[in-house]
Amino acid sequence: MSKKRSSSNVKYALYAIAVAFVAIQFAPVERENPPSEARVFWRDQATEQTAREACYDCHSNETDYPWYAYVAPVSWKIAADVNEGREHMNFSLDADDDRDEAAEKVREGEMPLWSYTLLESDADLTEEEREKFAAGLEKTFSEEVTPIIKPMKPEREPEAQSEPTNDDDGLRYEEREITPSETPKSSDKKNEGLRYD
Numbered sequence: 001m002s003k004k005r006s007s008s009n010v011k012y013a014l015y016a017i018a019v020a021f022v023a024i025q026f027a028p029v030e031r032e033n034p035p036s037e038a039r040v041f042w043r044d045q046a047t048e049q050t051a052r053e054a055c056y057d058c059h060s061n062e063t064d065y066p067w068y069a070y071v072a073p074v075s076w077k078i079a080a081d082v083n084e085g086r087e088h089m090n091f092s093l094d095a096d097d098d099r100d101e102a103a104e105k106v107r108e109g110e111m112p113l114w115s116y117t118l119l120e121s122d123a124d125l126t127e128e129e130r131e132k133f134a135a136g137l138e139k140t141f142s143e144e145v146t147p148i149i150k151p152m153k154p155e156r157e158p159e160a161q162s163e164p165t166n167d168d169d170g171l172r173y174e175e176r177e178i179t180p181s182e183t184p185k186s187s188d189k190k191n192e193g194l195r196y197d
């Protein structure tokens with residue numbers, strides 16, 4: 001093969017890759033955050049902060065999608081991780097999921113996924129941070145406590161509630177200006193002795 005021929009082959013290959021790269025951007029990618037139905041009652045703030053920094057992107061409905069989550073094929077990997085992560089454990093649901101294994105996964109170094117920590121340095125925990133976080137997870141998900149506050153969904157009205165919940169009491173109040181003759185004077189006998197300020 002001549003030198004000229006092979007350099008034009010490289011050009012065609014690069015061109016083909018560029019076209020393919022552009023083409024795959026049009027494949028639909030799921031990037032949703034369904035409404036949260038519950039929230040975890042974290043035992044302490046430090047544990048909640050680490051959970052939010054290192055776990056929530058894949059284990060809640062509060063996923064923060066970075067710019068590279070919009071670029072295929074990275075976006076496919078992220079969507080798959082989020083999907084699978086939520087299936088195993090979702091802090092936005094009142095679910096009997098794998099949360100009781102969370103501390104163990106952190107101690108073993110299995111979670112957060114190593115691929116995630118490449119780009120999210122906050123989630124790259126030191127040995128000491130791991131141990132502290134694992135202890136906080138254990139405390140939060142121990143069986144003596146109820147780790148869930150719910151519901152979070154204001155749009156889903158509880159059915160048992162028969163009282164109307166809005167402020168409208170059905171009465172109509174007329175709006176008008178009060179004329180000076182109607183304002184109680186300080187000399188009014190019955191107004192004496194009442195001081196509200």
Ligand code: HEC
Nearest residue numbers: 054055058081084085088089098101102105111112113116
């Ligand atoms: C980049 C996404 C991602 C992040 C961030 C992440 N996980 Fe996961 N997690 C997954 C995926 C995907 C699975 C399911 C596959 C697996 O078990 O490896 C999973 C599974 C789990 C499971 C279930 C394991 C099992 O074997 O049943 C637990 C528990 C868990 N993760 C805890 C955590 C904790 C705690 C954090 C935060 C320190 C975290 N994960 C951060 C993606 C993630």
